[in-house]
Amino acid sequence: MAKSALTLGVDLGGTNIQAGLLSAEGKLLARDSTKTKADEGAEAVLKRIVKLCDGILEAAGVDHDDVAGMGVGAPGALDVSKGVVIEAVNLRWNDFPLAKKLGEMAEMPVVIDNDVNVGAWGEYHAGAGTEGQDMLAVFIGTGIGGGLIINDRLYHGHFFTAGEIGHTTVAAHASIGRRTVENLASRNSMVLLIQKLIMSNHPSWLVEATEGDLGKIRSKLLAQAVKKQDPLAVEVVAHAAEVVGIAIANAVTLLSLPQVVVGGGLAEAMGDGLIKRIREAFDRHVFPGELKKCKLVASKLGDDAGVIGAALLARE
Amino acid sequence: MAKSALTLGVDLGGTNIQAGLLSAEGKLLARDSTKTKADEGAEAVLKRIVKLCDGILEAAGVDHDDVAGMGVGAPGALDVSKGVVIEAVNLRWNDFPLAKKLGEMAEMPVVIDNDVNVGAWGEYHAGAGTEGQDMLAVFIGTGIGGGLIINDRLYHGHFFTAGEIGHTTVAAHASIGRRTVENLASRNSMVLLIQKLIMSNHPSWLVEATEGDLGKIRSKLLAQAVKKQDPLAVEVVAHAAEVVGIAIANAVTLLSLPQVVVGGGLAEAMGDGLIKRIREAFDRHVFPGELKKCKLVASKLGDDAGVIGAALLARE
Numbered sequence: 001m002a003k004s005a006l007t008l009g010v011d012l013g014g015t016n017i018q019a020g021l022l023s024a025e026g027k028l029l030a031r032d033s034t035k036t037k038a039d040e041g042a043e044a045v046l047k048r049i050v051k052l053c054d055g056i057l058e059a060a061g062v063d064h065d066d067v068a069g070m071g072v073g074a075p076g077a078l079d080v081s082k083g084v085v086i087e088a089v090n091l092r093w094n095d096f097p098l099a100k101k102l103g104e105m106a107e108m109p110v111v112i113d114n115d116v117n118v119g120a121w122g123e124y125h126a127g128a129g130t131e132g133q134d135m136l137a138v139f140i141g142t143g144i145g146g147g148l149i150i151n152d153r154l155y156h157g158h159f160f161t162a163g164e165i166g167h168t169t170v171a172a173h174a175s176i177g178r179r180t181v182e183n184l185a186s187r188n189s190m191v192l193l194i195q196k197l198i199m200s201n202h203p204s205w206l207v208e209a210t211e212g213d214l215g216k217i218r219s220k221l222l223a224q225a226v227k228k229q230d231p232l233a234v235e236v237v238a239h240a241a242e243v244v245g246i247a248i249a250n251a252v253t254l255l256s257l258p259q260v261v262v263g264g265g266l267a268e269a270m271g272d273g274l275i276k277r278i279r280e281a282f283d284r285h286v287f288p289g290e291l292k293k294c295k296l297v298a299s300k301l302g303d304d305a306g307v308i309g310a311a312l313l314a315r316e
Numbered sequence: 317m318a319k320s321a322l323t324l325g326v327d328l329g330g331t332n333i334q335a336g337l338l339s340a341e342g343k344l345l346a347r348d349s350t351k352t353k354a355d356e357g358a359e360a361v362l363k364r365i366v367k368l369c370d371g372i373l374e375a376a377g378v379d380h381d382d383v384a385g386m387g388v389g390a391p392g393a394l395d396v397s398k399g400v401v402i403e404a405v406n407l408r409w410n411d412f413p414l415a416k417k418l419g420e421m422a423e424m425p426v427v428i429d430n431d432v433n434v435g436a437w438g439e440y441h442a443g444a445g446t447e448g449q450d451m452l453a454v455f456i457g458t459g460i461g462g463g464l465i466i467n468d469r470l471y472h473g474h475f476f477t478a479g480e481i482g483h484t485t486v487a488a489h490a491s492i493g494r495r496t497v498e499n500l501a502s503r504n505s506m507v508l509l510i511q512k513l514i515m516s517n518h519p520s521w522l523v524e525a526t527e528g529d530l531g532k533i534r535s536k537l538l539a540q541a542v543k544k545q546d547p548l549a550v551e552v553v554a555h556a557a558e559v560v561g562i563a564i565a566n567a568v569t570l571l572s573l574p575q576v577v578v579g580g581g582l583a584e585a586m587g588d589g590l591i592k593r594i595r596e597a598f599d600r601h602v603f604p605g606e607l608k609k610c611k612l613v614a615s616k617l618g619d620d621a622g623v624i625g626a627a628l629l630a631r632e
Contacts, residue, residue, distance in 0.1 A: 077605075132474045148570070150466060157572020158448045159606040167603035168566040171488040172558070242488070250484040254464070254567055256473020287483035289393075290475040 005068030008053050008108075009311025011115060012045075012074045014038060014090030019052045020304070021060050021067075022311035026126050028304065030060040038091045042101070045091070050106050069109040071314035073118030073306045074098060080156055083112050111313050115306055116163060117154050120147025122309025123261045127300035132258035136251050137299070138165055139264035140244065141219070144182040150255070154313075170246040181247045185240035187266045191217045193236050204232035219269035226270065241274055245281025252294050253287040263299025272298065321384030324369050324424075325627025327431060328361075328390045330354060330406030335368045336620070337376050337383075338627035342442050344620060346376040354407045358417075361407070366422050385425040387630035389434030389622045390414060396472055399428050427629050431622055432479060433470050436463025438625025439577045443616035448574035452567050453615070454481055455580035456560065457535070460498040466571070470629075486562040497563045501556035503582045507533045509552050520548035535585035542586065557590055561597025568610050569603040579615025588614065 076088030083099025144166030166182035225233035392404030399415025436453035460482030482498035541549035
C-alpha cells in the first residue's frame with residue numbers, strides 16, 4: 001500500500017468500537033463509534049465494524065475503492081504475523097482469524113495489532129513521539145499497558161507479548177502476592193489502596209465526594225482530590241507515580257531509549273502534575289549519564305491514539 | 317567481509333588483553349593473552365594488541381593477508397557506529413577512535429563493541445543461544461553487566477548504553493542509596509553484605525576460610541561456602557539470585573524474550589545451583605503464560621565468549 005493512501009483505523013474494545021478515516025496527510029477526516037456487543041458473537045461484531053466504517057466513508061464523501069486498507073487494534077493476545085486473535089477474554093474470542101474474516105467482509109486488506117501497540121504507534125508517528133527510532137508508550141488507566149517501538153518498528157517479541165511494563169516488578173517486597181507495577185499503580189490498585197486506608201481510619205475528602213461508595217472513584221475524581229490537596233489522594237498518587245517512574249527508568253536503562261510517552265485515562269485526568277512526579281522518580285533511578293536526556297512526555301492524541309495508530313498501520 | 321572468513325577477536329580489559337583466531341567453522345585456532353598496561357598510554361596498548369595478534373597468527377601458521385578483519389570488545393561507553401571509545405575509565409581513554417587507529421596499525425579492518433556486548437554476541441552465535449532471534453545475556457561478576465540481541469542484531473539503543481540490567485531496580489525499598497540489581501547482587505555487593513552481617517555477629521565458615529580477612533572472598537570461595545551449606549553464604553546467594561531472577565523476569569516481560577543466558581565469574585563458580593535459584597525467582601515474577609517457556613541457561617563459552625564474539629563481529 002502507498003504510504004500516502006487513505007486508510008481506516010479501528011480501535012476494537014470490549015465495550016466500544018471506535019473508528020476513523022485518516023487522510024494522506026494524517027488528519028482524521030471522519031470519526032464515529034458504536035457499541036461492541038461482544039455477546040452477539042464474532043460475526044455480528046465484524047458486521048458492526050463494517051457498518052461503522054461504511055458510515056464514516058459516507059460522512060467523509062469517500063469512495064470505498066479509494067481506501068487502501070484498514071488497521072485494527074484488538075485487545076488480548078495476538079499473532080500479528082498471522083492476523084489472528086489468540087485469546088481476547090472480553091470479546092470471548094479464541095484463535096480467531098480477525099484479519100482474514102474482516103478483510104473478506106470489508107473487501108479491503110486488513111492488518112491487526114494489539115490495542116496498546118496501535119496506541120503507541122499512533123503516538124510515535126503522529127503524537128508525542130519526536131526523538132529517534134525507539135520509544136516506549138505507557139498507558140495508565142484501569143490497568144497499565146505498554147507498547148514498544150524499536151528500530152522504527154512496533155516490537156512484538158518472540159511470544160508476541162512485548163511491552164508489558166505493567167507486569168514488571170520494581171518493589172519486590174511491597175506486599176504479598178504478585179507485586180507488579182500494575183498491582184501497585186493502576187487506577188484499580190489505587191482505588192483498592194484508598195479503600196483499605198480509609199477502612200483503617202485515614203480521613204479523606206473522597207469519602208464525602210463518593211458518599212461513602214468508594215467503588216465510584218474514577219480517574220477524574222481522583223484528579224480532583226489531588227487538586228484539592230486531599231492528603232490521602234496525594235500520597236497514593238505519589239506512590240503510584242514513584243512505582244511507574246522506576247519501571248520506566250528500568251525500561252530506559254535496559255533499552256537506552258530516547259523517549260517515553262505516558263498516556264491513558266488516569267494520566268490524562270491527572271495532567272502534568274503526574275508526569276512531573278513520574279519524572280522525578282525516573283531521574284532518581286535511571287542509569288546515570290546520557291539517559292537523563294530521555295524525553296518523558298504526556299501523550300498528545302488522547303483517545304484518538306488507537307484509531308490513528310491503527311489507520312497508520314494499514315499504510316504499511 | 318565474507319561470512320566464512322578467518323577473523324581475529326580481541327577482548328580488551330583494564331588488566332588483561334585476550335585474543336584469538338577464529339576459523340571459518342567457528343573454532344578458536346589459537347589463543348593468547350597479555351597484560352594491558354593501560355598506564356603506558358593508548359599507543360602502547362594498541363602495539364601490544366597488534367603484537368599479541370601477530371603471535372597468534374604465527375602460532376596458527378596463518379598469513380596476515382588471509383585474515384578478513386579484527387573485532388574488539390572494549391570496556392566503557394562506546395560509539396559503535398563511529399568506532400570510538402567515548403569513555404573507558406580503566407583505560408583512561410576519552411573519545412578515542414579505537415577502530416581507526418587500531419585498523420591502521422594492524423593493517424586490517426577493525427570493528428569494535430562493548431565488552432559485554434561481544435560476550436553476548438559470542439553466546440548468541442556460538443554458545444548457549446539456541447532459540448529465536450532475541451536474547452538477553454547477563455554476566456554476574458564483580459559487577460553485573462548485560463547485552464541484548466534483538467531481531468538477530470546486537471541492540472545498542474539511542475544512547476549506545478542498552479543492556480544495563482545491573483542498573484535496573486527491582487527492590488525499591490531494599491535500602492538507602494541506589495538500590496540497583498548490581499548494588500544488591502554482584503559479587504562485590506555480596507561480599508559487602510557478608511562483611512556487614514559478620515560484623516553484626518552472624519557466624520560463618522568464611523571467617524575461618526579467610527582468616528578473618530573477608531576482603532579476600534572471591535567467587536570460588538563463595539561457591540565453596542554455599543557447597544558447604546554455610547547458612548550465611550547460602551542466604552546471601554539466595555537473595556542475590558532472587559534479585560537477578562526478578563530483573564530477568566522484568567526484561568523478559570518487557571521484551572517477550574525466548575532465551576536468557578547467564579554467565580560471568582560468579583555464575584560459573586556457582587554452577588547450576590545458582591541458575592536454578594534464579595529460575596525459581598524468574599518463574600514467580602515473569603508475566604504468566606507463554607513467557608514461562610523462555611529458556612534460562614548457563615553460558616557455554618565461559619572466558620572465551622568475548623574473544624569469540626569479537627571475532628564473529630569482524631565477520632559482518
